[in-house]
Amino acid sequence: MDLPIDHFRLLGVSPTTDGETVLRTLQQRLDRAPDQGFTLDTLQARADLLQASADLLSDEERRQTYERELTSIAASANGAIAALEIPPSKEVAGLLLLLEAGQAQEAFEAASRGLQPPQAPALGSSREADLSLLAGLACQGAAAECREQRRYEASARLLQQGLQLLQRMGQQPEQRRRLEHDLQTLLPYRVLDLISRDLSAHTPRQEGIALLERLVQQRGGLEGENDPDFPASEFQPFFKQIRQFLTVQEQVDLFNRWAEAGSATADFLASFALTAAGFVQRKPERILAALERLQSSGQAGMEVFMACQQLLLGQVEEAQALFDAGADADLQAWAQQQGDEPLAALCAHCRDWLSTEVLPGFRDIDAEADLDAWFADRDVQAYIDQQDRIHGRQRASGGGEGSADSSGTDIGAGWPDFTLMPPLSDLEGLDSHASDALDAEDDDDEDDDLWDGPAWRWPPFELPPLNLPAFTLPAFKLPDLRLPSLPRPALDAMPRWTLPAGAAVVVAAGLGGWLLLRPRAEQVKVKPLPVQPVEQPAPRAPAQPSLPLTAAEPSDAQLQLLLEAWLQAKAALLAGQSSAQPLDQIARPVPVQRLQEQLRANEQAGAVETVTARVTSLRTTERSPQRIAVEATLSYSDRRSSTDGTLLSQTPSTNLRNIYVFARDGQQWRLAAFRPSP
DSSP states (O other): OEESOOHHHHHTOOTTOOHHHHHHHHHHHHHSOOOSSOOHHHHHHHHHHHHHHHHHHHSHHHHHHHHHHHHHHHHOTTOOOOOEEOOGGGHHHHHHHHHHTTOHHHHHHHHHHHTSTTSOOOTTOHHHHHHHHHHHHHHHHHHHHHHHTTOHHHHHHHHHHHHHHHHHHTOOHHHHHHHHHHHHHTHHHHHHHHHTSOTTOHHHHHHHHHHHHHHHHHHTSTTOOOOTTSOHHHHHHHHHHHHTTSOHHHHHHHHHHHHHTTOHHHHHHHHHHHHHHHHHHTOHHHHHHHHHHHHHHOOTTOHHHHHHHHHHTTOHHHHHHHHHHHOOHHHHHHHHHTOSOHHHHHHHHHHHHIIIIISSSOTTOOOOOOHHHHHHOHHHHHHHHHHHHHHHHHHHHTTTHHHHHHOSOOTTOSOSSOOOSOOGGGSTTTHHHHHHHHHHOOGGGOOGGGOOOOOOOOOSSOOOOOOOOOOOOOSSOOOOOOOOOOOOOOGGGSOTTHHHHHHHHHHHHHHHHHHHHSOOHHHHTSOOOSSSOOOOOOOOOOOOOOSSBOOSSOOHHHHHHHHHHHHHHHHHHHTTOOOSSOGGGTBOHHHHHHHHHHHHHHHHHTEEEEEEEEEEEEEEEEEOSSEEEEEEEEEEEEEEEETTSOEEEEEEEEEEEEEEEEEEETTEEEEEEEEEOO
8 A cells, every 4th residue: 555645644753853853753643642442563563553654754865866766857857756565454553543644534545445446454353443434534624624624515525425434334432423513513604614605606596595493493493592603693694794605585584485385584584585675676566565574573662663654665655654653762762863854854864774674694795775767757647646546446436535545555655755644625615525625626617727817715614505697798799718518527536636636726717717707886887888709817927035934825836936046046056056945935944955865976976067957847736825726847958077077977957847846834935755646
């Protein structure tokens, strides 16, 4: 047998060691014989081999000759290595010395070959026992070397080979238990080794996931404590590290399986994984599944998480209620620091929740928690609109507005992030009369939009019955100011927010028409001209508002001027100029803060923006004493360039439709929020 080692390494001395040191080392090696259970024959053969090496190295003439041979072998170009020829009777002792020299891998491979037919020793012989023990020790040592080199899967393969060898031989039960323990201890590292490989390495990664499931099963689930060698204090940071190498779909599948086995932690993590997948993939259906999972779990303290999911689904009122119910004192204090608007605080918390707790921890997700991009996505808008229509039909079939108001949960309750005011039907004195007027309106009277009278204040008392006296118009022809008859729209197909608004328009038209056409006493005495048409009174020009806007009920024109003041101030600041109006007279702190963040980002990037935004149309969509929502169409373009004039990006002229919400603080109206129109 050729042992792949030279005399220096076998004895454990360096090539510069003198003869006296060689003899001292020999004595030390003889005194420290292995005590793992080898037979005396093997230990004696080991001593003989050590003595032979010491004799050669302590003889100057023989040593010089040997050193010249080693030099010649090292200089050869055929890649030869030094080796010692060992007689068959001393093979086990030679492999034992090879193991002691730190060559465990070579010792294990040689011992494995020695136990295979036809070289296998006789059953029950001392040679079989020593060779089996040596194979187990060498396997354990080689696996430890691979583990130190972070080659965990290679270490596991060596341990598995050693176990199979010893089981086949039926030898060394104690050594087998040691190998099994080492293999079990290696399991978390194998998982990390396999799943951290490239995503294209499908088979190793699937093997790693299977090992992870086995590891969790051995623990008794994510919350289990059945593995004394891997306590929760070590498992939790390990699992957090493992998650970073798993894709979002892999985590969804894993957590679903563990949740079905009864793990509450897996149920919670599955909800987070579904939320991350839905947000990145722009699939609200997955976020709805995540919400339903938390709702069905019945776990306490989930209100704040569900509030964020409700917000992403456009269920603003439900989200705000859950947030208020579940937020602790610290979170409530933090929310108050975000500004006066509760919705702004909820959005800020949702953005922070996505950034810190949901989106991190997935191998294939590298996205920002951009709520504006989420709600601007067409698929998200279509989903929210679809849910709105579904629940609109449910309200229609369930008995009208009364049943809708009494329902517990409304998937399509309002627009995504700007439902800041109650519906118009909640205003005192308008709910019943608006619906009565809408039901009683004829097709021939659909000219409400032509009414341009003064901005009448709705009385807080019930309207008297309008018993109009009969009268006869003078004999002259009035100019035809009526629109052609239009088909009545299907109310159940309209978004629910249009019903109170439409009812308000009908009431306004009825009041305005009655006030305009009621008989006046002085007109009875005046003889009309038979051929001259009646002159329509010229509408009053709206008063130009001064900033701050303090009108109790600002007109669309006043709101448009306030909006244009905001757009002009924003454009001036982005261009590096000063604003003509103080921002605190135009907008609340939240829009101002976002503008300041944009300015800081431009400053860090060394860029300036030239923005051109002009309001081409504006209409009020909802109105209350404290909140007004308008839909505005803008002609918009921008140009972003560096300080030296280099063009960085630009948006060509286009038309945008946005929703702007104005809030009343005391006597002053200011911009509170804005977003793209759905």
